[in-house]
Amino acid sequence: MSRTEVAVSPGRLRWRRFLRHRAGVSSLAVLAALILFALSAFVMRRFGFDPDATDLFARFDPPSRLHWLGTDEAGRDELIRLMVGGQMSLLVGLLATCIGGVVGLIIGVCAGYFGGRLDAVLMRFTDGMIALPLLPLLIVLGAVDLTKLGFSREFAHSGAAGFWRIIVIIAIVDWTAIARLVRAATIAIKERDFVRAARASGAGPAYVMVSHVLPNVATPIIVAFTLTVGRVILFESVLSFLGFGIVPPTPSWGNMLNNAQELVTSAPALAIYPGLLIFVTVIAVNFLGDGLQHAFDPRSER
Amino acid sequence: MTRFILRRILQTLLVLLVMSFVIYSLIGLMPGDPIDIMVASNPNIAPEVAATLRKLYGLDQPLILRYWRWLSAALSGDLGYSRTHSQPVLTILLPALWQTCKLLISSFTISVILSFALGIAAARKPGGWIDGLISLGAFAGISVPVFWLALMMILVFAVELHWFPASGIANVGDGSFRDQFVHLVMPVTTLALATTGGFTRFVRASMIEVLRLDLVRTARAKGASETRVVLIHAFRNALIPVVTVMALSFGVLFNGALLTETMFAQPGMGKMIYDAILGNDFNLALSGLLFATLVTLLSNLAADLAYGWLDPRIALQ
Numbered sequence: 001m002s003r004t005e006v007a008v009s010p011g012r013l014r015w016r017r018f019l020r021h022r023a024g025v026s027s028l029a030v031l032a033a034l035i036l037f038a039l040s041a042f043v044m045r046r047f048g049f050d051p052d053a054t055d056l057f058a059r060f061d062p063p064s065r066l067h068w069l070g071t072d073e074a075g076r077d078e079l080i081r082l083m084v085g086g087q088m089s090l091l092v093g094l095l096a097t098c099i100g101g102v103v104g105l106i107i108g109v110c111a112g113y114f115g116g117r118l119d120a121v122l123m124r125f126t127d128g129m130i131a132l133p134l135l136p137l138l139i140v141l142g143a144v145d146l147t148k149l150g151f152s153r154e155f156a157h158s159g160a161a162g163f164w165r166i167i168v169i170i171a172i173v174d175w176t177a178i179a180r181l182v183r184a185a186t187i188a189i190k191e192r193d194f195v196r197a198a199r200a201s202g203a204g205p206a207y208v209m210v211s212h213v214l215p216n217v218a219t220p221i222i223v224a225f226t227l228t229v230g231r232v233i234l235f236e237s238v239l240s241f242l243g244f245g246i247v248p249p250t251p252s253w254g255n256m257l258n259n260a261q262e263l264v265t266s267a268p269a270l271a272i273y274p275g276l277l278i279f280v281t282v283i284a285v286n287f288l289g290d291g292l293q294h295a296f297d298p299r300s301e302r
Numbered sequence: 303m304t305r306f307i308l309r310r311i312l313q314t315l316l317v318l319l320v321m322s323f324v325i326y327s328l329i330g331l332m333p334g335d336p337i338d339i340m341v342a343s344n345p346n347i348a349p350e351v352a353a354t355l356r357k358l359y360g361l362d363q364p365l366i367l368r369y370w371r372w373l374s375a376a377l378s379g380d381l382g383y384s385r386t387h388s389q390p391v392l393t394i395l396l397p398a399l400w401q402t403c404k405l406l407i408s409s410f411t412i413s414v415i416l417s418f419a420l421g422i423a424a425a426r427k428p429g430g431w432i433d434g435l436i437s438l439g440a441f442a443g444i445s446v447p448v449f450w451l452a453l454m455m456i457l458v459f460a461v462e463l464h465w466f467p468a469s470g471i472a473n474v475g476d477g478s479f480r481d482q483f484v485h486l487v488m489p490v491t492t493l494a495l496a497t498t499g500g501f502t503r504f505v506r507a508s509m510i511e512v513l514r515l516d517l518v519r520t521a522r523a524k525g526a527s528e529t530r531v532v533l534i535h536a537f538r539n540a541l542i543p544v545v546t547v548m549a550l551s552f553g554v555l556f557n558g559a560l561l562t563e564t565m566f567a568q569p570g571m572g573k574m575i576y577d578a579i580l581g582n583d584f585n586l587a588l589s590g591l592l593f594a595t596l597v598t599l600l601s602n603l604a605a606d607l608a609y610g611w612l613d614p615r616i617a618l619q
Contacts, residue, residue: 023438128317130550131602133594135557136575140325140591143579145333230445237447238561242576257450261565264457271457275450283445290441 017295024291027284034281038086049080052249060267072270073259081251082273088252089278092163092245093233096170100232101225104175108182109209109217113190123183130176138235141169142244162247170235178224185217219296226289230282237278253278310606314599318592322376325591326369329584335361336385339582382585386578391589394574399593401471402559402570408486409493410555414548416498421505422532428510436502443499448558452492452565459488469567489566493558497551504547508540515539542612549605553598 008016018024041051054074061071069078111122142165146156155161186209189195195212239245240254248255256274257263263271334342337356341347356362360371375382381391424436460468466488472481512518513536521535522528560572567573571590578587 124313124317128320131317131553131595131598132321133553133556133560133591133598135560136572136591136594137325137328139576139579140328140332140587143333144328144331148331148333234445234447238449241447241449242564257453260453261456264453264461268457268461271453275447275453278447278450279442279445282447283441286441286445 014295018291021291021294023287024294027287027291030280030284031288034086034277034284035090038083038090041080041083041087044080044083049077051076051080051084051251053077060270069273070267070269072256073263073267078270078273081256082253082277085251085253085256085274086277086281088163088246088250089233089236089254089281092167092170092236092252093229096167096174096232096236097225097228099167099171100175100228101178101221103171104178105182105214105221107175108179109186109213111179112183112186113205113209113213115187119183122179126176126179129173132173134173134235135238137173138169138239139242139244141172142166142239142242159247159250162245162250166236166239166245170232170239174228174232174235177228178221181220181224182217185220186213189213189216223289223293223296226285226292230285230289233278233282233285237275306610307607310603314603318596318599321595322373322592323369325588325595326372327365329588329591330365330368332579332582332584332587334582336584337361339385376589381589384578384583384586386581386583386586391585394586395571395589395593398569398571398574398590401568402563402572404486405489405493405562405568405570406555406559409490409497409558412490412494413498413501416494417501417505418537420498420502422509422537424502424506425509425513426532428506433506436506440499440502440506443496444503445499446496448492448496448561449565451496452488452562455488455492456565471568489562489568492565493555493562496558497555500551500554501544501548504544505540508543509536512536512540542609545612546605546609549601549608552601556594556598 041049054076055071056074059071059073063070069082072078072081107122107126111119111126146161146165147153151161190208190213195208198208198212236245236252237254237257240252241257241260243255243258246252246255248258253274257271260271260275335356336359337352340355341352353362360368372382379392381395383389384391384394387394420436420440424433427433456468459465467485468488471485513532517539518531518536521531526535556572559570560576562568563570563573564576571594575587575590575594577583578590
């Protein structure tokens, strides 16, 4: 019996197409390894490794049995800091993308569904955001004094504020790609018969948007979402590197490079590791996005 | 056509106006105000004096009023005084803008040429080994943290090999063309490497799309050589979306410029804005950000106009 007679669900079909995309599959493996690497910090802590334990007699130690990747400028173990820093970078990447994604989703669906003047205003706004030089804007947002916004002094200077601030400011500026995509997909779908039938049978805009439009725009969003995660991780690293993101002593891959310009001459390895990890993570995320695109888009033949 | 251009210019001005207000408010939210800084450098100033000074300079007035006063002054050409440089903002801004333009234009030109060559080469046989190699390079380009790439360039070419200087725009007492050129090599290369990746992917995608069209088949059927088909028939059509994307990516390019300038200590717009924000130099930061926005908006406008000019099928309305 030939195999074609077996019915294949669309989901499985996509999975098969994804598996044929070698770069996508290998980047999935790389990402899994990176997440495992970041999470193994919890195990390492059990064995007495502490990302904050300084030892000023052991600054810039070369790799040894005690410190597998050596120590940094304060004598802290580089390996465990890379792991904890990875948790920060990945967490910020995912959370900021999620929040920005929801913003983009709402703006995109509303603009596409209601059309007319609302669409014009929202899309001009989106175009305006796209036109901005994002990094200077992010730096200004990162420098904003939280006490002037009515937050308490204690909160404004805590580590949690630094963590949430960077997530919120990246989400504020990086929702545009998703908004435009969702708008285009919504416009394409809202005139289809099943949506018109739903409207004719009395469904309100909110119902139609949630139960008919959203499920049908899911695929392009997943791809855009993946690519956004990569970009956000880059933004986080840049902001933390410039001193406007995750605040030391909490490590992130970005702020571990804070004084890398001096490290380049004294301990080059310390300038290489964090950046290399960012690089590998983002490249894997981007290849994953490419693989997903390939899996979801029947037209892309390779 | 004229109406379209006028409308787009009006829109651009409107966006600029809105952005100036947003940036003005954000700068106001940065820690401290000018009087605080004055007090910090001279703690003997009595609180009453500080309050009087605030009143004198209008810092106690509501945001919208202060913005209005700033805007009317700015429109008459007065962008204020830079605190850290003790000079009018414009005298600092213009040389920095020129420095950034040098960096942006040279790296933009290099990456456009590179990406055209690489993108076309990759699109000839999608899925082949040349395409695979170029795509890998392109992905690396869009994924690399620019500041880290700059670090690695410094590590390899300045610290290890001593080929190029790691920072500055000229040696003291030299400043010849050769000297300036040598100082520009690393920043330009870094920025070009980082931008070529994205551009290459656009050129490749656009070329693949066009090479599938009937016009290419027709050209081949007429007996045009493969070079002619690819470079004349296909490439011209692929150019339309590519030009738009490239002009639109100016904002991204500016992000890269900010980082390369900071890393290589080049006194351009990006480093100026960064230092101004760090040093609480409100006037300079505000004007710098607005100029950056203006330049980006203008490049978008240019992209829109070029789009209509390249593709007569698009009715501009």
